[in-house]
Amino acid sequence: MSTREQIIKKLAPKEFNTLGVIWVALLSIVSLAGIIAYIDQIRRGLEVTNLRDYAIWGVYISNFVFFVATSFVGAFTASILRLSQKKWRTPLVRIAEMVAVAAIAMAGVAIILDMGRPDRIPYLFMYPRLQSPIAWDIIIITIYLAFSVMLLYIPNIPDFAILKTFYKDKPFLSKVYGFLAINWTGSAKQIKIHQKSIKVIAVSMIPLALILQSVDAWLFSTTYRIGWDSTNLGPYFISGALVAGIGALITAIYMVRRFNHLEEFITDKHFDKLGRLLVFACLVYLYFNMNEYLIPAFKSTQGEAEHLQELFFGQYSLMFWFAIGGGLILPSILLMFRKMRKPFPMFIIAILVVVTSWWKRYIIVSPALLHPFMPIQGVPEEWSHYFPSLHEWLITGGTLALCILIITIFVRFIPVVPIQRTLDEMEITATENDKN
């Protein structure tokens, strides 16, 4: 059996190896390209995008929706897992929390990228109007961000205390961990408060996450647009978020496990469980997709018929069927086999799911805008199509890279598998006089 020191050593955050450095450099370059493109966008206005008066929202908004969805699942699964007293969940929770924080922070950024006047952000607080779904969104994102940071930070306090002593020979790092550990000693009283606060945060996180995702759906369903004007949109978005988020989570867990050599802690069993969860999410989402597309197709009111025609057979059909077939049906079939629920096949499937989920968001946002009630006339022909411009791709790529970069930095400095908790579970008590 491993000793306490060995476990701490194994689980303490590792410095980047060469591969890690290359990885970070790559992400930084992509982020930087995005930042440069954004500066140009500020200078010249949204003209640099391919958005125009009909396609008023595009890839920035679908990207925003994607981040919200990913974050939703991070926090949602983390809370559920925390509240369920299952032992196996320990190594998964923290990665989920990291994903949640990084994604919601980038969701906030993504929505700013879409604004015509980012210099006027303060107006949102100076002249807020509460009946606007955007106001709801801003309120919920702020609260949610605060809670997801707490959900990541508070459970980490005992680990920070451990790391403070562990890094004794690195005074600066030790000091930072010491600061973050806010005098954690592990006394019974502290543990009690600690447990209680985690529980409160985890419980509040669930309704917050549901509200976040619903408000996101309502941004669309409060309009009259064909394709958005649907009472199904709330649960449709929530179930879609489950798919996207679990996919992202599996990808993140696989990468972290691989590069931090945590095979001992994140086992095949975990992947098996996540695989089952993903199948479940895909099936639920398929069900809501049926509600969303097949029922209107059955009635085929004029606007809906045109819109669905475009999706099923028209210019979006390739993306649409790729998203439905490749992103939902195929993964649910594959993952029914035990063999496919092994880490590596799961990783590939998860990537497929994430990519198609991202496209799915794009299909939800763009085509609906190009089917207005009034005809599109008196504008250049190009305005009735939309495909993102180079600026939009660079900026969007930048946000995705930045999100992964944030997660990477978290992984670098925060133990991905909770140390204290693992020790507790393995019933290894400290050699010092630990009252627990």
Add this chain to the structure above:
Amino acid sequence: MEDKSKNSRRSFLDKSLKLGLLGVVGGVVATKLVDATAQEGDTVRVLTQDGKVMEVDSNAVKDIQHSHESEDYNVREGFPGRKFVMVVDLAKCKNALKCVDVCHKEHHVHTPNAWLKVFKMKDNENSSPYWMPMFCQHCDKPACVTVCPVDATFKRRDGIVLIDNERCIGCRFCMAACPYNVRIFNWGEPVQPGIEKDHHGTPEFGGKPSVIGTVDKCDFCPHAIAKGELPHCVAACPTGVYYFGDLYEDTVTNGEETVKFSKLIKDRAGYRLYETMGTSPSVYYLPPVDRLVEFEDSDYSYEQVKHVPIPTEEKE
């Protein structure tokens, strides 16, 4: 610079609209209608509440203080005691595009950023095609106002929906929400020769200047109404397609004839666009039946409206 016909239309409107108000509100409230030029023995025409035109001696008309002169006039509140409506007679529209021209000139916008477009419509296979001018419907339950997070787009008591482009954050939610797709976004720096860019405009005169990263749309020309003029498109239309007026006064005019609004809508089966959506527009359309002008087909395309020139000189 204004031509004569416009002048006479303007003074006509002045009298008819303002006198119209006299008839309303039980004849108790009158408005300031006699200007210094009215002389003894002059008669003026008055529209009574039941729609009859009467001639009365101008001395019989009392000059009373209008409520909006006693209050501080507020851009966000609008003209007190008024509710503007527009009626568009589709039977008369022949796609002359004079409205588009003048709108572009006055508001310093240009194609494809038109606030006013003339659509070629055909409702179904068997019905005949017609031209339909389309612009902001100044809804009484405006979807755009409901969703604006910063109160940049607002509804006034006189029915007009305006945009404060000093406030707008460019989120474009209003554009997503408006079912009529009449809003225009300034994606880049607007090309407006002769307009000072650092000049702070008023929401009551859209396009002076248009601001990058904000939304624009038809403003119902409150700047013209304030001067007693008709909105530019109404005054410019050669066939008198547009009628503009006040719902409370129940009168609308296209500059040539002044008619009772309720009667016009009733007789000609006036309708509003997408009534079922509940947006309650202030713009009414008269169906394109009993055409007064033939529908001359033209290949309606972007090329056709592109000719509208970029205005080069500042007016006034």
